[in-house]
Amino acid sequence: MTNLICITCPKGCHLCVDEQNDYAVTGNSCPRGAEYGRNELLHPVRVITSTVRITGAMIPRLPVKTDRPLPKEKMFDCMQLINQITVQAPVQVGQILAANILGTDVNLVAAKTLPVYP
Structure with missing residues (x-):
C-alpha cells in the first residue's frame, strides 16, 4: 500500500x-x-517549468514550460537540454522553442512574450 x-x-x-x-x-x-x-x-509524469537564456530582450531569462507532461524519468535529461538553449527576441507566448524533446512528442514553449529591446 x-x-x-x-x-x-x-x-x-x-x-x-x-x-x-x-x-x-x-x-x-x-x-x-x-x-x-x-x-x-x-507511469509518473511532470510538466517542467524553467527559464532559458534570451538575447535582445529587456530581461536575460525567458520563462518556459513543456506543453504537456513529460515522463518523470526524463526530467533531468530535459533540464540539461533546457540549460543549453539560448533564444533571440522577439518571442511570443506559446512559441515552440524545442520540439519533440527527447523523442517524447513533448514541446518546450515560451511562457511569456518578450519583444526586442530597443
Missing part, C-alpha cells in the same frame, strides 16, 4: 494505492484522484 497526496486540485486528498489489488485507490473525492493515484505509481 502506497500513500500519496493528490495534486490534481487544491483539496489535497490523502490517497492509498493498493498495488496488490490492481492499483485500487481509496481516499479520493473525485475520479481524477483515482486516476492520479494509479498513474503516479504506474
